[in-house]
Structures are given as structure tokens and as C-alpha cells.
Amino acid sequence: MAVIEENPGYKWVGTRPIRPDGLEKITGKAQFGADSILPGMLYGSVVRSPHAHARILSIDMSVAKSMPGVKAVITSADFPDLALNGGSAGDIDMSNNVMARAKVLYEGHVVAAVAANTREQAKAAADAVIVNYEVLPHVLTVDEAMADNAPLLHDGMYTKGIDPKPEKPSNVASRVVHERGDLDKGFAEADLVIEREYTTKPVHQGYIEPHAAVADANSDGRAHIWCSSQGHFQMRAHTATVLGVSPGTIKVTAAEIGGGFGGKTVVYLEPLAVRLSQRAGRPVKLVMDRDEVFRASGPTSGTRIKVKMGVTNEGQLTAADVWMGYEAGAFSGSPVGAAGMTVIACYDIPNFFVEGFDVVVNKPRVAAYRAPGAPMAAFAVETVMDELARGINIDPIDLRLQNAVVEGTQASYGPKFPRIGFVETLEAIKNHPQYTAELGPNQGRGVAAGFWFNAGMNSSATVHINENGTATVVVGSPDIGGSRQSMALMAAEELGISYENIKPVVADTETVGFNDVTGGSRVTLATGAAVVDACRVITADLRARAAKTWDVEIDDVEWVDGQAQHVDGSQPPLSLADLAGKSGRTGGPISATASLNARGVGAAFSTQLCDVEVDPETGITRVIRYVSAQDAGRAISPAYVEGQMQGGVAQGIGWALNEEYIHNSSGVMENASFLDYRIPVASDLPMIDTVIVEVPNPAHPYGVRGVGEVGIVPPMAAVANAISDAAGVRMKDLPMSPVKLLEALNEKGK
């Protein structure tokens, strides 16, 4: 670990205790989304479109309804049409993605759902629902969707961000622009200009646990949902919107979650399960299989990106011109906005023009995926940076150091950076032994860097002191990356008691205050701040209770190492257990709640180093060594921080080398299984070395920045740059599969 500022004597923060959820997970007791079973529960099955784009002419449910065991069949007619009820554009799209209305916009789009006594009966009935379609022409890529006279997904879509407003609708939902300086002047000042074009394919988050929901609706209009998600409050709100009811009528219990990476911030099954349960009068369980996860839950965007950058012979970047088209899937909302803000955010470039387009296509609606939008943009810019460095014969890290943003730099997306640790991550990689280690035949080395904002948003937490002086920390942030441990460590530090004496709990939507999703790398920062605030209320209360016990002023009492001490030592200390055991005599139970909209979000940077070996006979690339250096601010739980860093790299390597959605000419996905959509397995990866850089975020009580996302930003460029170093070919299309690399090698050999 590279510590830039010394740990100020923490006892628990920064340690590696046993994870609080470990025992239940390794013994199989942990309850995931599909594990809930209720008395009388029915099983659901979903009818999905076989077409990429089609008009729904009719749906005949008569046969399905008469089949054995069938208790309910629903279509869009069972949901309010938000377009007629004053719904926002975003809510209308969300509702139409949950259940198609009038048109299906991608293969896998839901058109009906069934509940029956058994899974087999539900599946058979779903197969018996007869849907008549008028098949429409479709578009699958940015190029197809932006072409003149392209088939339109939405007749009323007029591109936002263009002046004057377009006269005709198109598949381009919006345009984003960032610019500074004089582009022509910047390129004129450059000694070397590199211009390249890149494409990336949609890739899935690849969480191991499929989407699952169980709903139990009561006759009084209330419902209880158990589901796997990154935010049960968001599931509650979105389900209520789709159903047209008050969020207060829905209770959501967060199941354990088997991965999300942004993809479980979206509602798919929950409204269907509630409506089926209401129609059938019994609980209903819906579980996607892997095929459905691929075809119908959000991957991230496929993209086309053009980058032109200039540099002087002395290594000064002078200009950048970037064009980006991001697939949104069937409804607007690709992460091109974030891509535009992150694409050159690592560097202080005086002249730039960044333009991005949010483009709808006949594929599943994209969902967030770790640092949404940034990885594809970094793939393009960071490979151009590598070419620039080689072109002017300068070390690639030195080129980045020379142009790196630091505290006070005006970010390309607007404001000045507060304290950040980008330079420190670059130096950590440059000083790492692997950076100068000898390479063997057919081996090459690449570096790349990445930036992500991180997020704050709303969190609540409650801390209860039990009668024996132990504590329960209650949060509403589903734990997808170790947040329960981080919460317990910060609470232990604040209260001065052992980590083992703290029980962190993720509570349901009726038991704890509102929390935004577990996403944006925000929970350790924001929910952690709520936990710290609640603990500080409690320690102030404990001092007051000790003062009452001793009949002294509160200012005469300090809270030190988990006990109240009189400032002059005239009283024997009172431990938390002492005060908790007699709390009835000093004011009653000890408990505190804190809620906040987190401030002081700390930006994250990562620099990564990749060594590969390329087989020139087969085109297979093997990653043989990998180092990731990332500024965590302060690593509350270093083991989990390392896990986040390694996880981002592992997913990025898969994105770089193997993963892609493959659609046939009819717009049907051809590789909707983990057999054909190949994510990396352990044997594909080396041990990923991690260097936790700690440049504390001055705005957080423990210096936290957030670590969950930025690690996936650099890997594709790092791998591409290493392949170039090994094989002498520049790969500009992801994935860099053996077939493509072999073609490039053959082309080079001609």
C-alpha cells in the first residue's frame, strides 16, 4: 500500500478482520433473491419478443388462461399507461421497458407474464400466449441508427442539444458538447497529431446471480417484495411508478446480492411479480434464467469513437478532438454524458472539442456498468496517448505525468479539481518493479489511466447500543462490495469498541430511513458518513450520561477508547457496557439516527500496468502480469478495496479480449449463455497485483473517496497497448479476440 499521508493512529480503520457476511455465505445460509419461498407461492414466467422491432397487433391469452395450474396472465393492459397519466418521459420509458406497449423494441422485450402453480406450468402457459406481430425494420448500431432514412424506434424523438431544434425525428436522443480554447490553434502547435477511430460492442455486467423477485400482494393494496437489487428503495419507487401506486404501499426487503456492477439498479421483474400476485391472490416468484439476463437486462453501450490528439515534441498535449456515438438500447439514456465528461478528464489540455450522441437501437436498454461510459472512452484516448508517447519517444507514464491534472486544474468538464491523487497513481506504477521487469519473446507491456467522479447522494443509518455495550448498525444500502464491514469498522473506530462487537444489518424499506442506490462508489463515503454522524451523536450522549452519573458537567467528560473518562481522572472510567447496562437510569435506551445528502465527494483515479504474451500462430492473448494502482482516499477495509480493484480489472480484461453481444441480421442475440459469451475465469487471469494509493479526501471524516468503479476504466487500453508492444499491431475494435488479432497480424505480415 502506498500511503501518501500517514494513518493517524486508527485502531480499526484500515484493518482486515473477518467479513461479517462470510459465515452465512460459505455455509449456504445467506438468502439471495431466488431463495425466498412463501406459503402458497406461485411461479411466474415471462413472454418475450422474438423480434428486434415489431408492432404488437394482438395478444391471445385464452389458451394460456385455460391451462392447468394457471392463476394469472398479464399484459400491458394490466398497467397504467403513464403517457396518458402525465408521466415523465423517463417514467414512460421505464414502464414500457418493463412491459411493451404497442411496439416491441428489442428481442427479449416483455409482452406478457404468467403465474401458475409450478414453474413448468407457467412456462407452458407462457409458450401458449399467442402474439401477432407486424415485423418492422430494425437498427443495431450507431452507424445504422444515425443513417439517413434509418427506421425510427420512437416517432417523437427529436434530438436535444441541437440548435435549432431538428425538424424531423431521429434515433439520436441527445447531443452533448464540451469545448475549450481554439482547436485549430492547438493542432497547429502540435508536432505530432494522431487520429484514430474505435468501436466497442455491448457487454454485460455478468453478475453471477440472475434477477429474481418474490412479491406478496395483500387485498388492501399493500405488497411486500423480496428481491436482489442495488437499491431496494429505488426498487420500491420504480415499482410504485410502474404500478401507479404510492411507494408507501410497497415494502421491499433486500436479499443478499450476487453481483450487480450497476446492472441491478433497474426494475424488471418486481412490477410484474406484484401485479401477478394481485391478480392471483397468492405470492409469486419470478426468476430470470441466464438467457433472459442477456437478452433483456441492460448491458452497457456499444460505441463508435473518433479521437484526434496533438502533442509537441517536448510532450505537451495541445489539442483533442473527440466524437462519440453511444448506443442506448431501445430507450434513450446511454452514458454518453459521463463519457463526454471523463474522456479527457485525466489531462490538462488547453484546446479541445468533445461531442457525444445518445443513440437508440433495437437492443436491450443499456444499464449502468461500473463507471458508466468511461471505459470505452478511455480505451480510445488512452491508446492514442500511447501512440503519441511512442511517436515523440517519451515514456508513456512521463507523458501522462507531464499533462496530468492536479489540485486546482480546471477539469475538462468544468470545475477545478479539489485534492486528487492521479499523479500519485502514475508514480506508483512507474516505481513498481514490474514496470522495468524484463519481457520475454512475444511479450509486451502497456499502461493506461482512468478517471471517475464517484457519487454522494442520500443515505440514512441508525446505530443502537445493546444492553451489554455491543452495537447494531442498521443501514439501507445493499452490500455488494463489503460495505457492512466498512460500516462496522468506522463504527468501531468512533465508539471505541471491538469490531467483533458490532453487528451491521441491511434493513428493509420500513425499518431504516431512505437510501439511494448502492452505486457510484458512494456507500462507504455517504452511508459511512451517516454511520459516523450517528456514532458521534451517541458518544456525545454517552458523555452526558457519564456526566449525570458523576454529577459533573459534560465538558468534564471525554470519550476515549470506548469509555467515558473524567478529564482530571477523578472518576473511575465508565465503559460503553457500564453505561449501556444502566441506560434506564440515565435517560433510556441509547440509539441515534443520521440522515444526509453526502457532500465532499472525492474523485478517483487509477493507473494500470499490463503485460501480455501474444501467440502469433493463434492470435490468442494471455495476460501474464497485471498491476493496478488506485487512489482510495483512505482504505477503510483494504481487503475489500483490493477486491474492488481486482474485480474491475478482471471485468476489463474480459471486455478487452472476449466479451461481446453478437446479433444476427434479424437482430437476435446469438450468444446468450456463459458458454458462448465468455467472461474470464480464474485460469484466464494472472494474480492482479494492487497498489492502494491513499491521498485522503479532505472532505470525509476518514478520507474516503470510493473505489468500486474506476478500476474498470483503464484495462482495455492497457491490454491494447500491451498487445501493440508485443505484436506491433494497433487493435481499435473490441473485443481483441484471437480471430481479429490473427487478421491484424496477417495484414501486418503482407
Next chain:
Amino acid sequence: MARVHLSAGLRDLTGGVANIEIEASTVGRLIKSLDQMFPGIGSRLSEGSSVAINGEILTDAEYEKIPASAEIHFLDILQGG
């Protein structure tokens, strides 16, 4: 007096104006003032933006107080994964 920086994506509404100085006590009042000067920008900023005040990015910042001589940037709403 706050110095407000308007991104290129907003300049279809501002007639090309990129920077402007405005007296406003809160972010909400600032947006109202901007909307009076550039009709239509208010809804765009209220629905689709975060705001950075002296470098600190905030969401749901309508009632956030604006310090004297603050640097204000409006940013796209960010989606995290």
C-alpha cells in the same frame, strides 16, 4: 456575485454566452435568474443537472447557499454503477 459557467451543451439556449456573473443567494434562485435571461434553461438545469460550487459537485442543490464570488458549473446528471 457568482461567476456561472455554462457548458457548450447549454449554449443553444444562451445564444452562445459561456460565462456570466449573477447575484443569487441560492442555487434555486440562480436558476430562476438564468431562466429569466435565457428562457427554457431553467427546466433543463433543474431536471438534468448537478451543480458544482467552487469545485464541489452537489445533487439536489436547489436550496444550497452560494458563497460570495463562487465559481458555478452545471454538469450532466451522473449515473453510477
